[in-house]
Amino acid sequence: ASSAAIYGSRGANGVVLVTTKLGKAGRSNVSAGVEYGVQEVTRKVPMMNAQQWINYYIDAHNNAWVDLNPAVNKASDPNSVRPSTYRIPDDFITNPQQFGTGTDWQDVMFRVAPSKNAQLSVSGGNEKTQFLFSGAYLDQQAVLDQNYYKRLALRTNIKHAVTSRLTVGMNLGATTVFDRTEGTQGKSDVISLAIQSDPIFPVYNENGNLGYRDPNSVWSKYIAYNDLNLWHPYSLTRFIHKQNKSFNTLATGYAEYYFTDDLKFRTSISGNLYNTRLNSYSIKNQGYGYSGLLPAEGNVQSSYMLNWLSENTLTYDKRFGDHSVNVLAGYSVQKQRDEFATVTSGSFPNDLVETLNAGVVTSGSSNATEWSMISYLARGQYNFRNNYFLSAAIRRDGSSRFGTNTRWGYFPSVSAGWLVSDEAFLKNIKAINSLKLRASYGVAGNNQIPNYGAISLLNASNYASGSSLASGLQIANIANTNLRWERTNQLNIGVDLRLLSDRISLTAEYYNSVTRDMLLNVPIPDITGFSTQLTNIGRMRNRGIELNLSTKNTTGKLLWTTEFNFSRN
Structure with missing residues (x-):
């Protein structure tokens, strides 16, 4: 170097x-x-220490008991006559000091x-x-x-x-x-459990275990009080071994050939290969720190996704004096396959070997799905003196997700623009820096439905045959071979204006969008054996205006800008 x-x-x-x-x-x-x-x-959620929490616990149970029995004197009422829901551990009353300040579970986790x-x-x-x-x-x-x-x-x-x-x-x-990575499973997640854990309990009991469900621990007596939180957050982090592995590969190869300086052919093929594997093993009893004395369990989940895309385009780009033309024609094909499998084992003799073969397989399943699409497209763009702009395009897309006779959809579009500020009749108006008018109309398609939404699927279903159980199949949904593309037609009309050395900028737009043949799960009579069917039904319209105004009120050492926007839909 x-x-x-x-x-x-x-x-x-x-x-x-x-x-x-x-x-x-x-x-x-x-x-x-x-x-x-x-x-x-x-920054942490404020938590009570053990003494504060005990006082809260006693007051809450006494108040609830008196509220249920207004005539009861809570000071003279012994716990023995209360239902378990309102009882208070004797240690909380006779010797609360033994708990000290307790455990700050957020500091632990x-x-x-x-x-x-x-x-x-x-x-x-x-x-x-x-x-x-x-x-x-x-x-x-x-x-x-x-x-x-x-x-x-x-x-x-x-x-x-x-x-x-x-x-x-x-x-x-x-x-x-x-x-x-954890912390995304809501109220049963480890972070939520840590914040809810009661501060009176230690991190480890006298036997070196996590919890209070250890039958040989002095803390096990608190199991009788079902309103105490008898879980330990460590049971989900240190007594469940987890690792997620993912491998993602993206590759693209391409070639470009110029027949002339203006005519270019480009072909490319790209692929995305994505694999994940989640290994999880729960140690027997989870250190006595969870909801029960659970047996050891191992689980493996694996997923596989391969998506490949081939694109081929021919582009002609030419300028003739004041005229500029760009024409593109293309063909593409895309396919994706997804696979998923999960296996669970139990009855592990010990926790020395955590792979599934060390136990007995108790359940497992797998599935695979595919989808594909073929597209033909053409687009033409023209501009004159960079003043007048015109563009038109059309696509023909075929999707495997629709019925055999309705897989193809046609989606045209056209747009135009006029840079009015370059016209001679506005050249002498120095306050206008730029004024552009534009309009477009086009059709877009939507195929975001399940991969096999148009055909009947089969599910496994057992049935009785004499005195034994036999394996069988049942229809999972009603086919709709006429299922077709959802189409959205949209009109846009807009103006872009810049004034006074670009200190004022205004954009105004009107749009009208209509969606037809919406892809929806529609309720059907239960007598069919099903409650819904995926079909094309309904129409939805969105129309409105959008305004955006930006001003530079002062420049120099003091910069003051204003942004204003308004929309109505």
């Missing part, structure tokens, strides 16, 4: 950035960077989380070949106990001119992620 330099800076959350520019070696550039940092929870991030890139080439190689690694520990996110990303771009008319290229990206 011809030169090297190192720069350091401190970012947010204590992040330290170190970047090394290794300079140039011939036509190549090399750069690398390393980032270290930490994250921590700076949240931590300072270090992160590391490193990048390396190399780029260069010559007149015929250009390339870029880059790699990045991220290791981010989460602020939540046992959670993390690790990612390795590699990318390469190569472009090569085979001849003066033929160019080929390839873009390839691969990403691998190993992570454990």
